[in-house]
Amino acid sequence: MSGDPAILRPYGDTTGDGMVQLSFTLPMPHSKIAEGAAAQLAAKMGMDPAMVVHAKAMGPQHTFFVVYGAVSHLVDVSSVRVVEHDYPLLSPKEINLAVRKGLRRRLTVIGGCIGTDAHTVGIDAILNIKGFAGEKGLEYYRELRVVNLGAQISVPHLVARAQAEKADAVLVSQVVTQRDTHLLNIKEMSAAFREAYPADRRPLLIVGGPRFDEAMADSLGVDRVFARGTTPGLVASYLVDELVTRRLAGNDPDRRSA
Amino acid sequence: MSPARSRPRPAQPSAALPLDAVTVRKARSLARQAGRPIVRLAQQHTTVSVERATLRLAGLGGADPDGTPWVNHLVDAVRADTGIEDGVALPVWDSLTRGDAADLEELARKAAVGSVRFRIPSGRETTRVRSAARKAVGVGVRRIDARRRERERLIRRWGDAPRTPWIYLIVATGDIYEDMPQAQAAAREGADVIAVIRSTGQSLLDYVPEGATREGFAGTYATQENFRLMRAALDETSAELGRYVRLTNYASGLCMPEIASLAGLERLDMMLNDSMYGILFRDINPVRTFVDQRFSRQVHARAGIIINTGEDNYLTTADAVEAAHTVTVSQLLNEYFAKEAGLADWQLGLGHAFEINPDVPDSFRLELAHALLARQLFPHAPLKWMPPTRHMTGDVFRGYLLDGFFNLVGAMTGQGILLVGMMTEAVVTPWLSDRDLALQNVRYVMNACGNLHEDFRPTPDGFIATRANQVLSEGIELLQQIIDHDRGLLDAIADGTFGLMKRPADGGRGLDGVARKADGYYNPASELLEATT
Numbered sequence: 001m002s003g004d005p006a007i008l009r010p011y012g013d014t015t016g017d018g019m020v021q022l023s024f025t026l027p028m029p030h031s032k033i034a035e036g037a038a039a040q041l042a043a044k045m046g047m048d049p050a051m052v053v054h055a056k057a058m059g060p061q062h063t064f065f066v067v068y069g070a071v072s073h074l075v076d077v078s079s080v081r082v083v084e085h086d087y088p089l090l091s092p093k094e095i096n097l098a099v100r101k102g103l104r105r106r107l108t109v110i111g112g113c114i115g116t117d118a119h120t121v122g123i124d125a126i127l128n129i130k131g132f133a134g135e136k137g138l139e140y141y142r143e144l145r146v147v148n149l150g151a152q153i154s155v156p157h158l159v160a161r162a163q164a165e166k167a168d169a170v171l172v173s174q175v176v177t178q179r180d181t182h183l184l185n186i187k188e189m190s191a192a193f194r195e196a197y198p199a200d201r202r203p204l205l206i207v208g209g210p211r212f213d214e215a216m217a218d219s220l221g222v223d224r225v226f227a228r229g230t231t232p233g234l235v236a237s238y239l240v241d242e243l244v245t246r247r248l249a250g251n252d253p254d255r256r257s258a
Numbered sequence: 259m260s261p262a263r264s265r266p267r268p269a270q271p272s273a274a275l276p277l278d279a280v281t282v283r284k285a286r287s288l289a290r291q292a293g294r295p296i297v298r299l300a301q302q303h304t305t306v307s308v309e310r311a312t313l314r315l316a317g318l319g320g321a322d323p324d325g326t327p328w329v330n331h332l333v334d335a336v337r338a339d340t341g342i343e344d345g346v347a348l349p350v351w352d353s354l355t356r357g358d359a360a361d362l363e364e365l366a367r368k369a370a371v372g373s374v375r376f377r378i379p380s381g382r383e384t385t386r387v388r389s390a391a392r393k394a395v396g397v398g399v400r401r402i403d404a405r406r407r408e409r410e411r412l413i414r415r416w417g418d419a420p421r422t423p424w425i426y427l428i429v430a431t432g433d434i435y436e437d438m439p440q441a442q443a444a445a446r447e448g449a450d451v452i453a454v455i456r457s458t459g460q461s462l463l464d465y466v467p468e469g470a471t472r473e474g475f476a477g478t479y480a481t482q483e484n485f486r487l488m489r490a491a492l493d494e495t496s497a498e499l500g501r502y503v504r505l506t507n508y509a510s511g512l513c514m515p516e517i518a519s520l521a522g523l524e525r526l527d528m529m530l531n532d533s534m535y536g537i538l539f540r541d542i543n544p545v546r547t548f549v550d551q552r553f554s555r556q557v558h559a560r561a562g563i564i565i566n567t568g569e570d571n572y573l574t575t576a577d578a579v580e581a582a583h584t585v586t587v588s589q590l591l592n593e594y595f596a597k598e599a600g601l602a603d604w605q606l607g608l609g610h611a612f613e614i615n616p617d618v619p620d621s622f623r624l625e626l627a628h629a630l631l632a633r634q635l636f637p638h639a640p641l642k643w644m645p646p647t648r649h650m651t652g653d654v655f656r657g658y659l660l661d662g663f664f665n666l667v668g669a670m671t672g673q674g675i676l677l678v679g680m681m682t683e684a685v686v687t688p689w690l691s692d693r694d695l696a697l698q699n700v701r702y703v704m705n706a707c708g709n710l711h712e713d714f715r716p717t718p719d720g721f722i723a724t725r726a727n728q729v730l731s732e733g734i735e736l737l738q739q740i741i742d743h744d745r746g747l748l749d750a751i752a753d754g755t756f757g758l759m760k761r762p763a764d765g766g767r768g769l770d771g772v773a774r775k776a777d778g779y780y781n782p783a784s785e786l787l788e789a790t791t
Contacts, residue, residue, distance in 0.1 A: 024691075025691045058447075058690060058694040059443065059690075062690055062691075064691045064694060064695075120459065120462055121457075121459035121462075124458075124459050124540075125458060125459065128539065128540060128541065129539050129575055129759055132458065132476075133476075134648075134684045139541075139759060148541065150767065
C-alpha cells in the first residue's frame with residue numbers, strides 16, 4: 001500500500017478536482033424552479049459547486065437533469081470493507097473448461113420441486129436454457145448434464161433418479177411455504193439422501209427458494225441454500241468450486257472414478 | 259374502408275442484395291418440405307389446450323376458489339371418462355343436450371366433483387350434438403370477428419401509427435394496475451405498440467390464470483381480465499392521442515391455443531407466437547407445441563393479429579455470427595407454418611436481433627447484411643427488429659451508442675416493428691428517463707436517415723452482399739440436413755441440429771396432454787377456423 005494514498009477524491013481532469021456527473025429525474029414540470037430544485041439536491045449530495053448542465057421535460061410532470069460538479073466528500077480506501085463470495089464467479093466458458101479439465105466428464109445435475117409444490121418457476125429459471133435475469137440456465141453449459149424432473153416429485157423418486165442418473169448435485173426448489181412445508185420437505189429430503197448414500201458418495205444437496213435464509217444450510221442438512229435473486233451463473237460457479245476446484249485441491253479423488 | 263391501414267406498411271422492399279431468385283425459391287421449398295410432415299402431425303393430434311380453447315370460445319371462463327380454471331376441470335373430467343381422442347365437444351354437448359346441466363359452467367362444477375359421467379354420443383344423436391356444439395363455439399368465433407372489425411373501425415376513427423417502423427415498448431411491473439399507467443405514459447411518449455411482459459415461467463403453466471393479477475415474477479400474468487383492462491386503458495389513450503396504440507402479449511408455451519383465443523376475444527393486436535421456442539428453450543414436448551401452435555395461429559389469422567416470432571432467442575444463446583443462418587431457417591419455417599395456418603404476409607412479424615459482439619471486426623456490416631437478408635427474403639412481412647441485450651453491460655454510455663447503431667440498421671433496412679433498446683438493459687427495469695432517452699435515440703436516427711435505404715446499395719460482390727449470400731446458403735444446408743433425417747424436423751430437433759438442446763419427440767413437458775385423433779374426432783372450432791384458411 002505504500003505510495004498509494006488512502007484518501008482520494010474523484011478525478012475529472014485534474015488530481016483532486018473531485019468532479020462527478022449525475023443524472024436523475026424530478027417529478028415536476030420543467031421550469032426555473034425545477035432547475036433550482038435539481039441544484040439543491042446536488043448540493044445536498046455534497047456537490048459544490050453544482051452545475052445543472054441539462055434539463056429536459058419528459059412529459060408534463062417530470063424533468064430530467066444532468067448535473068456536473070465537485071464533491072466535497074473524501075474516500076478513505078483503508079476503511080473499505082467488502083464481502084467476498086466464498087467462491088469465485090466464473091463465466092460459462094470458464095465453467096465448461098474447469099469441468100472438462102478437472103472432471104474429465106460431464107457434471108450431472110438433477111433438479112425438481114418436491115412435495116406438493118407445483119411452482120417450477122425457480123427451478124426452471126436456474127435450469128432452463130432460457131435462464132433468468134439475462135443469464136442462461138444450466139442447460140446452456142455444455143459440460144453440465146441437466147435432468148429437470150419438474151414439479152411435485154416425491155422424495156423417494158428424487159433419490160432413485162439421483163442414483164440412476166449418477167447425479168453429482170441435486171437442486172431442489174421450494175416456493176410454497178405454508179406451515180413451513182418448505183423446511184419440512186427439505187429436511188425429509190436431506191435425511192433420505194443421507195440414508196441412501198454413504199457419506200462420501202452423497203451428491204451435493206442444494207436448495208433454493210424465495211423464503212429461504214442462506215444461513216439455514218446446516219439446520220436443513222444440505223450443502224447450500226440459495227435465496228431470492230440467485231442467478232444460474234452463481235449456482236454453476238458454486239458447483240464448480242465445490243465439485244471440481246475444492247476436490248482437486250483437496251486431492252479428493254473423484255467419487256466415481258471407477 | 260381501407261384494410262391496409264390496419265397493417266404495418268412493410269417498408270420499401272428494396273432489392274439491395276443480389277440474391278439469386280432460384281436459391282430463394284429453393285430455400286422456401288426446403289422449408290415447405292421440412293414443415294409439411296409437421297402440419298400432418300398437427301392435423302392428426304389434439305391436445306388438452308386445444309380442447310380447453312374450444313370451450314373458452316364457447317364462453318366457459320372463470321375458475322374455482324383455488325384458481326383452477328373451469329375449462330381445466332371440464333376437460334380433465336371428460337378425459338378421464340372418454341379420453342380426448344374424439345374431442346371434448348361431443349361428450350360435453352351430449353351431456354348438455356341431455357340436460358345434465360343448464361350451461362357449461364354448471365357442467366364444469368358438477369364435473370369437478372364427479373357428479374356427471376361423459377360418453378361419446380352415437381348414431382343420429384351425434385348430428386344434434388354437433389350442431390349444438392357448433393352453435394356455441396360459433397358465438398366465440400363471431401365475437402373474434404367482431405373484435406377484428408372493431409379494431410379496423412377504431413383505426414379509421416383515431417388514425418394509425420404515423421410511420422414505420424412501429425415503435426414497440428415494454429412494460430413489466432407484475433401488477434396490472436401499475437402496468438396500465440406505465441403503458442399509457444409510454445404511449446404518450448411515442449410508443450405505437452405496448453408489450454406486457456409475462457411473469458417468468460408462465461409458458462410452463464398448463465392452465466391460464468384467472469382474473470386481474472397484482473403479483474408476478476419479473477412480469478405480469480397473461481389473463482383474460484388483464485388483457486381486457488390493458489386494452490381498455492390503451493383505448494382511452496388512443497382516443498386522446500388520435501392514433502390507435504397496439505397491445506402485445508405472449509402466446510408461446512403450454513397454453514398457446516387458449517391464450518390466442520383470449521387475445522382474439524379481447525382485441526389484442528400482436529402476439530408472440532414462435533413455432534419452436536417452447537420446444538428448444540422451455541423443453542415443451544415437440545408434438546404438443548406443433549399441435550398447439552397450428553391451432554393458435556389459426557385463431558390469430560382469424561383475429562387479424564400480427565404474430566411476432568422468437569428468433570432473437572437463437573442469438574442470445576449462441577454466437578450471433580455463427581448462428582446467423584439458424585435465424586434464417588427459423589424465419590422460413592415460421593413463415594411456412596404461419597401461412598399454412600392462414601396468416602397473411604402482413605401478419606408475419608418475423609423476428610431477428612442485433613446481437614453480434616461489438617468487439618468483432620465489421621460487426622455493424624455483418625448486422626446490416628443479416629438484416630438486409632431478412633428484409634429481402636420476406637419483402638411483404640413487417641419484420642420485428644430486436645435490440646442488443648447480450649452485449650449490454652452496466653456501461654450505459656456504450657449501451658446508448660450500441661442502441662443507436664441498432665436503430666441505424668433498422669432505418670437502413672426498413673424494419674416494420676422496432677423494439678426500442680434501453681441503455682439500462684441488464685441493469686434495471688427501464689426508468690422513465692431511460693425510456694425517454696431511448697425514444698430520443700430512435701427519433702434522432704429516423705429523422706436523420708430514415709430514408710437512407712433509398713441511397714444505400716451494397717456493392718454487388720462486396721462484404722455485405724457476400725455475407726448475406728453466405729448466410730442464405732448455410733441456411734439451405736441446414737434445411738437440407740433437417741430433411742435428410744428419417745423423421746425430418748422432429749428428429750433434427752431430437753438430435754440437437756439446432757445447436758442448442760436435444761429435444762426428443764417423446765420427451766418434454768405436456769406430452770401427456772397430447773392425443774391422436776380418433777376417426778370420429780370433432781372440434782367445431784377447428785371446423786370453423788379451417789374454413790378461414
